[in-house]
Amino acid sequence: MAHIHLKNISLAYPVYSAENSSLRATIGSKLGGKIERNQTGTQVITALSNVSISFNSGDRIGIIGHNGAGKSTLLKVLAQIYYPQQGEVVIDGDVSCLVDITLGMDAEVSGLENIRLRGIFLGLTKKEIDGLIPSIVEFSELGDFIHMPVRTYSSGMYMRLAFAITTAIYPQILVMDEMIGAGDAAFLDKAIARVEDMIGQTEIMVVATHSNFIIRKFCNKVLWMEKGSVKRFGDVAQIIKEYELETGETLKT
Amino acid sequence: MSFNIGWKDILDGVCKWRIWYILGSGDIRRRYARTQLGQFWISLSVAISALIIGLVWTILWKANVSEFLPYIVVSLILWGFLSSCIIEATDTFISNKHFMLGQKLEPSVIISALIVRNLIFLLHNMVVIALVFAIFQISISWKILLFIPALFIMSLLMYFISFFLAIICVRFTDVKHLINSSIQLLFYITPVIWQPHFLSEKYQDYLLLNPLYWFMSILRDPLIGSEINIFPWLLTLGTLVLAIVAIPIFVGKYVRRLIFWI
Numbered sequence: 239m240a241h242i243h244l245k246n247i248s249l250a251y252p253v254y255s256a257e258n259s260s261l262r263a264t265i266g267s268k269l270g271g272k273i274e275r276n277q278t279g280t281q282v283i284t285a286l287s288n289v290s291i292s293f294n295s296g297d298r299i300g301i302i303g304h305n306g307a308g309k310s311t312l313l314k315v316l317a318q319i320y321y322p323q324q325g326e327v328v329i330d331g332d333v334s335c336l337v338d339i340t341l342g343m344d345a346e347v348s349g350l351e352n353i354r355l356r357g358i359f360l361g362l363t364k365k366e367i368d369g370l371i372p373s374i375v376e377f378s379e380l381g382d383f384i385h386m387p388v389r390t391y392s393s394g395m396y397m398r399l400a401f402a403i404t405t406a407i408y409p410q411i412l413v414m415d416e417m418i419g420a421g422d423a424a425f426l427d428k429a430i431a432r433v434e435d436m437i438g439q440t441e442i443m444v445v446a447t448h449s450n451f452i453i454r455k456f457c458n459k460v461l462w463m464e465k466g467s468v469k470r471f472g473d474v475a476q477i478i479k480e481y482e483l484e485t486g487e488t489l490k491t
Numbered sequence: 492m493s494f495n496i497g498w499k500d501i502l503d504g505v506c507k508w509r510i511w512y513i514l515g516s517g518d519i520r521r522r523y524a525r526t527q528l529g530q531f532w533i534s535l536s537v538a539i540s541a542l543i544i545g546l547v548w549t550i551l552w553k554a555n556v557s558e559f560l561p562y563i564v565v566s567l568i569l570w571g572f573l574s575s576c577i578i579e580a581t582d583t584f585i586s587n588k589h590f591m592l593g594q595k596l597e598p599s600v601i602i603s604a605l606i607v608r609n610l611i612f613l614l615h616n617m618v619v620i621a622l623v624f625a626i627f628q629i630s631i632s633w634k635i636l637l638f639i640p641a642l643f644i645m646s647l648l649m650y651f652i653s654f655f656l657a658i659i660c661v662r663f664t665d666v667k668h669l670i671n672s673s674i675q676l677l678f679y680i681t682p683v684i685w686q687p688h689f690l691s692e693k694y695q696d697y698l699l700l701n702p703l704y705w706f707m708s709i710l711r712d713p714l715i716g717s718e719i720n721i722f723p724w725l726l727t728l729g730t731l732v733l734a735i736v737a738i739p740i741f742v743g744k745y746v747r748r749l750i751f752w753i
Contacts, residue, residue, distance in 0.1 A: 251751055252751055252752075254662070254752070314592075317594065317595055318595040319591070319592060319594070319595055319750060320750060320751075321747040321748075321750075333595065334594075335593070335594045335595065337592075337593050337594070338589065338593040338594075341589070341590065341593040341594060342510075342513070342590075344517060344520065344521065346520070346521040346524040346525065347520060347521075347524055355513055358509045358510055358513055359510060359594070363509070364509075387524065
């Protein structure tokens with residue numbers, strides 16, 4: 239059973255080049271993390287402070303909050319891209335981080351070859367990829383274009399291929415910055431169904447989003463981040479109501 | 492503690508060989524996708540520059556072409572391997588930033604990719620060496636087999652050296668510029684386009700102070716069939732042992748922080 243446990247984690251980005259003190263004027267502003275100096279005098283931007291959360295199998299979490307509230311940083315901690323300077327991180331289960339669904343693809347080679355490249359980045363072996371190729375090609379609806387170099391594709395086709403490969407595997411833990419999607423209106427319904435299917439197969443799903451629709455459709459819990467800390471965590475309807483009441487904003491539908 | 496973290500990064504990275512192989516072979520793949528000769532265009536330019544340097548030197552110093560030209564070709568190709576590993580290390584994390592920020596990817600994967608790419612280039616360029624040897628009818632001795640362990644040792648050593656330099660350069664950009672200008676300097680003081688015996692005997696011992704001379708020597712001597720000098724081998728092996736012990740500790744200390752520096 240996959241699970242995620244973060245205990246008192248704090249994360250600060252060191253800023254080595256910017257000695258610009260005018261930046262400090264932004265302290266206390268609503269957007270962005272806190273700009274401070276650490277013990278050694280390096281300027282740091284605190285992105286997460288004292289975050290403690292546990293996610294268990296079956297959780298589908300939507301992370302909401304202002305820009306700079308720490309959503310993306312938290313996702314990168316979950317994806318084990320960032321190691322926080324303080325606190326304890328326990329992540330049990332293999333994580334797939336879909337921040338960039340085209341990662342590893344190469345425009346110079348064919349679509350088929352790109353399925354292999356992207357598959358390798360997703361952690362598959364050659365054999366596993368070969369097994370998935372027919373279904374990916376079929377889903378992407380690229381037909382004979384699959385043998386053409388990807389640079390000849392329209393950007394819609396390119397995204398469709400990336401999407402088809404990325405959603406063909408089911409990780410235990412799925413981390414996304416904004417819901418992945420692709421294509422025109424006709425493809426969109428198909429894409430949503432495929433994402434739903436994928437999410438159904440994963441144990442834990444975490445998505446950072448500004449969209450009410452995404453949260454209501456895919457999530458069963460909401461994590462509200464504010465200034466690098468957890469403001470509220472729990473039931474979807476309850477927290478969205480509180481969020482909209484307090485910020486006076488309505489989440490996009 | 493640092494030692495364990497360092498080795499964990501290195502070993503986890505090694506296990507992701509599929510990723511570093513496709514990253515490392517990417518350039519070659521793209522070249523072949525667009526051109527007929529692919530990577531051999533690069534080999535051709537190496538061959539041409541070696542030819543020109545070789546001819547000029549032969550005329551200037553009245554050296555023997557059939558001896559000197561193969562030497563230059565071999566030297567330039569090997570130097571190209573060593574210097575590219577070092578120069579590319581200085582900005583490899585920056586240029587592969589989006590991979591490291593897009594998913595969990597051990598920094599060691601990026602370093603392995605760098606070594607693989609340069610090894611692939613080197614193997615392509617070996618074709619030029621084979622051609623030159625065929626043209627000048629260079630006799631091959633059993634010593635050429637020593638090139639295999641030498642290349643293995645050097646690839647391993649360049650992996651550790653590149654890793655070390657890459658971490659330093661991502662944090663201190665000045666070091667990157669320092670290395671780029673030093674390499675040019677080292678090219679002249681290392682016997683690459685000149686032979687050690689060009690120096691008067693008094694100075695020849697000082698050559699051993701230059702690690703790049705050791706590295707060039709163990710790679711080059713087997714290929715050109717010159718006498719095997721034991722000192723460069725011992726010194727290189729000593730450096731490798733030191734690197735295997737010390738660099739993982741250094742890596743472990745900074746590897747989890749370097750993502751914040753890129």
